[in-house]
Amino acid sequence: MQIINFSEQNSLISIYIREIRDITIQNDRLRFRRNIERIGEIMAYEISKQLAYKTISVNTPLDVADANIPDEEIVIATILRAGLPFHHGMLNYFDGAENAFVSAYRKYKETGHQSFDIHIEYIASPSIEGKTLILTDPMLATGSSMELTYRALLTKGNPSKIHIATIIASQQAIDYCKMHFPEDKTTIWAAAIDPGLNESSYIVPGIGDAGDLAYGAKV
Template sequence: MKTINLSEQNTVLNRFVSELRDVEIQKDSMRFRRNIERIGEIMAYEISKTLNYFPLETVTPLGTSVTNVPSDPIVIGTILRAGLVYHHGFLNCFDQAENAFVSAYRKYRENHQSFHVHIEYIASPRIEDKILILTDPMLATGGSMDLSYQALLTKGQPKHIHIATIIASRQAIGYCEQNFPKDRTTIWAAAIDPELNEYAYIIPGLGDAGDLAYGEKE
């Protein structure tokens, strides 16, 4: 299994991540959402370099041109709700991809410090022998990602899994490395942070991505 930390590269992606973390810039929810979308577009471009390609002949007004284009069928699978705008960034790049959505959320116990992840529903095409890109802006423990993947397996076995996140904890990276197929999984992160707090939020992280994108929930 390969883990790619894009923050180790000098790229404009780092500026968008920095703005997502900034407590002042976070007050502009439209800019927050757009930065998530931009990161999705850039990460999709990076993933596109790993796909299989075939030569496509195109007729122009003056002749013909041959261009290598992706041949792999792609399904973009996203965990609701902060993942919606992130998903849109990937779809801007992979505009012919199929789409899957998973409702997964933390169900806190009475002490509000422990929780279990609850899967409510999935909406997905068949994923058999396709490239599955699982997107979630924040990869804190890895539990939601794993359970979402297990739910999607009811639609078939993907050819390859790309786990795409903006900020991951080292704990979540380790969890995914242990629980996803090692020979068919690649993890992509725009940044990897060192730890989780007692509420399983990533430190330094950026806060609650869903609330910052769409407003606070009860």
């Protein structure tokens, strides 16, 4: 399984990561969402380099030119709600992709935020049989939501390739995904990998709650 950590190289992603982490800049929701979207766009471009391509002919006003275009059917799958701007950034570049949406949430137990289960309650997806599946979630904390989302999507077919795209991941989540996803066809793309989780399973240093920062606090 290939793990691509963009924080190990210099790129424009580092600018947007700094801004979404900055507690003063986070107060601007529009800017926060746009930075998430920008990271999605850059990551889509990088993922596109690993796709299979085919050559087609294009008629120009003067002659015929060859053009290389992706030769894979792509489905972008996103965990609601925090993943929406990230998804939109991906879709800006993979504009011909099909789309899937999954509602996954933490259901906390009576003992408090230290103990919870992940619940899937909604899924809307095309067939993913034989297609390239891009699973997007801006925060990969424990990895369990991503795994359950993948298991739910398997009811729609078996993908030929899997790309897990995230902005901030914990090392624990990376290790978890390495154990629970097919090693021979999965690539993990992370803008940054942080060392750990706190007692509530939030990534540290992380950014906080991406959904709340993008769309406002929930009751």
